[in-house]
Amino acid sequence: MTGKKNIAIMGAGLVGSLLSLYLAKRGYKVDLYERRPDMRTTVIDGGRSINLALSDRGWRALRGIGIEEQVREVAIPMHGRMMHDEQGNLSFLPYGKEGQSIYSVSRGGLNKALMNISEPNPDIDYHFNRQAIDVDIRENKIQLRNTETGELERIIPDLLFGADGAFSAVRGAMQKTERYNYQQDYLEYGYKELTIPATEDGGWALEKNALHIWPRGNYMMIALPNLDGSFTCTLFFPYEGERSFAAIKSETDLHTFFQEAFPDALALMPDLAEEYFGNPVGALVTVKCFPWSFEGKSLLIGDASHAVVPFYGQGMNAGFEDITVLDKMLDSMGDANWEALFKAFERRRKPDADAIADLAVLNFFEMRDKVADPRFLLRKKIETKISAQYPEKWIPLYSMVTFSDLPYSYALDAGRQQDKIMKKVMKHIRSIEDYEKPEVQKLLQKQLVEKEKLKSYKAQEV
């Protein structure tokens, strides 16, 4: 036996489960502790998990441990956004180039798959119904309560990973250390999960291979396809105000509102009232904190260190990318000095976590109101043309985030620069044909030369 560390992971969600595979592969003994019961044998109360959009960063982490193909089987490709206007008219906007898609997966389905893949590994043990009731961050002593039996248990792992989500208990303990930087920001919007069931013949009632959006100015609904023919819809809605969760008090209010705002969806939602009044309103929080580690003994990962709002579809992808980055650092730095490793990791990863958090909030405003604006759609089309003409020099922001492994912080910076250029270009654009006008082409060439200065930055790829 070598002196391999015993590792505890708090939280057996998506990031914790995937992390266990990466760590076990390196020969560590890994124990996962999960507050909830085993979701494979118990029905977890639903209505609080937005469907997930798996994209390149997520796939990369799955590929890195050789389980990409197993997950592909439960994923539905979405090639673009399908916008629904108030009259039920549809318009389609591809996400990227031909062949680039994001993938709809159910959080529960993916989590179960990861558990089924990892649990047979003799070095990985899952412990369910274990709530961390006290975390002594200095000594790495964690007191756990068995939520079924009430029994208390104390563990003292060599290393502790906090993969326990936005309300992380491990982070809670770190927050009590000196000079801890911490931030939690709630949107004044909540979300509610609803369903468009499968058609009678088991098919999809809307276009299957798209992410559907009903953008309505200061609120919106989205729908993602499931394998069983249903769509999981999520209504993002203000807590307070004229049109808000607070304003809808009765089935009549609900029906009137949906009839006006989402008439085509309403026709497909037979259980709307039951679901609406039965499901909870979820909160939308951004959490930023620093540092993520404590003395080489513990490290936060995924939502625990950087919870983001869901509007870029990057929460899980960012958490999975944490694992890719950590794994590459283990390759290059080795595991002789965990403190140095954790510090290097958090320093490296923090700017990218901050960037995707900010991008996610910005994308909320884009999805909510701009997506319905013809000027915005024209701009997207012009940008596609620029990107086609100058593929080396111009990757649209959405593509950098979704279809590349460029650091999120690079994407945010480059995106801002491109935004400035687009503002200048769009002054000359009334229709898509204007793109060919000499003054547009000349302006673009000049701007792209200046943009090149940023290029060197690209060196710091993941």
Add this chain to the structure above:
Amino acid sequence: MTGKKNIAIMGAGLVGSLLSLYLAKRGYKVDLYERRPDMRTTVIDGGRSINLALSDRGWRALRGIGIEEQVREVAIPMHGRMMHDEQGNLSFLPYGKEGQSIYSVSRGGLNKALMNISEPNPDIDYHFNRQAIDVDIRENKIQLRNTETGELERIIPDLLFGADGAFSAVRGAMQKTERYNYQQDYLEYGYKELTIPATEDGGWALEKNALHIWPRGNYMMIALPNLDGSFTCTLFFPYEGERSFAAIKSETDLHTFFQEAFPDALALMPDLAEEYFGNPVGALVTVKCFPWSFEGKSLLIGDASHAVVPFYGQGMNAGFEDITVLDKMLDSMGDANWEALFKAFERRRKPDADAIADLAVLNFFEMRDKVADPRFLLRKKIETKISAQYPEKWIPLYSMVTFSDLPYSYALDAGRQQDKIMKKVMKHIRSIEDYEKPEVQKLLQKQLVEKEKLKSYKAQEV
């Protein structure tokens, strides 16, 4: 008796004490609860209070309750910054126009003065040695522990003001409510208080009417005059690194460092080693949160709702301005609906609190490194010329913050706009004489026309 509310103020610091006067004047019964003993009869452990710079916003609040003159007696005007370079050479930069000064006051001295002014009021009662150990924010029930006797006491005021500072217990209770927005950010710098004592004949060893700065790139020291001839010095220094608190371990380290960095000050600090190793290192935190009130029952005020770093000298001034704004709102809205009043207050005041927090961090960088840069000093002189030529159109940022009652958020925006203009102007400036060049004058005129667009904004003055 009318149905006047009983008010409890947690914290008898500067803001709590001044607030009590404003509230008692309106006929409320006010009780102040302070964790520490009465500083007028007990020596509080020193070494943790940066001297304060009282400026226009602070004076206005003191004037509003008729105690300006009493405070003037304990305040020393500082007309500008006196910079000390490594060789001990001095250069002076006025803060504003002729006659505009900020005022050095000792935190303890001012606090005692406010207590002495307010305590004789029969409607104001001070309760010292009372620690809030539990705040039930929903019921406004506060459990207090008498730190001398250990006795517990429960109060249920009609209204609760949290004037209990950056680590507010009242805010701690609000933070536990749903969807509470909260942020704490520490600089990687701490501060240590030191002293330049009075000369043997009781005079000031440095120019009395100035704020002294020793800017040294990534650290600095400042000194403010006291009435007794001494100066309170504050060393702002990184926690870690080559030159840092961590790196100074012995008297030799300390002496070598001061000899190199602050030789002229060292010669005036006979008790340096004793003070340095005896005084604690203070942390520099920014706290932002929202909302500041709970259901018309409680309101945070001053540092409790917006703790800022000390580099703009505005912490106390901003807290005092909270009181001015609240008092004006009480004038216009009356006190029939405290919930509406508190909500209007926090909505109004939050952008200004955020702005001064950001300005304070930015000013750290300016004081720390730019102040020693000849280009920066030239720029300041050019700005003074612009302001003299266009007094209606250009108030320097420092003056807007320090010598006006323009909202901080306006100052931040206008300051950014002026910064952009200055960057353009400075491209044409090699010496102060260049200001008269026709291209500079023309550029300036053009830029100022565009700047005018912001003017309307000025309407929302405090």
